[in-house]
Amino acid sequence: MAANQFQRNDWVIYRKQKSSVSPGPRASDVHAAGKGNTYRYVVEKYWVVEEVLDDNRLKICTRRGKRHWVSADDLSLRKARWWERLLYRSRFEAIDLNSPVSLEDEIGSPTS
Template sequence: MGQTEWNCGDWVIYRKQKSSTSPGQRASNVHPASKGDLYHYTVDKYWIVEKLLDSGEVQLCTRRGKRHRVSSNDPMLRRANWWQRLLNRRRYEAIETTELPANSP
């Protein structure tokens, strides 16, 4: 698969892997741990590309103003298609209207 070309402002979905004793409503691909009370699962995160870094990474911004650096060819990162953009429009608009701290990178 070819490398995706990213632009600042792109609406993306990052499939984040998590573990906990009680997965939330948005959890998918839920599997119990082999020994213990934990579950392993993934959750779709709706973020916006904030910066393209020289290291080949993209900096993503969350609804609460947090930033994450992810490889631009990470298989868990994908562009939101038109249907996902329509269904999750409020999530992305909330990020675009978030006021960022003055000392943000």
């Protein structure tokens, strides 16, 4: 999707790849990694577009106030479908775009 297809306050879902010794309850596509000591899996994150940048990137806000800079063309990012907006409404509405900026867990960075 091109950046011009996203707008401020759009509800988006990002499929984040993770690995750990015990996947959480929201993990999907779970596979044993390497020697089987850990698992690789995907978790869907429910975020809101805070800003559409000129360089084909989006500034995204998480439920806990973290900011991420993600390419609008990232295949892991998509707009929430109508039924996801209904089903997961509370997750999206919990996001406060006016919360202080936190850069602890960025995907990308403001300058990359």
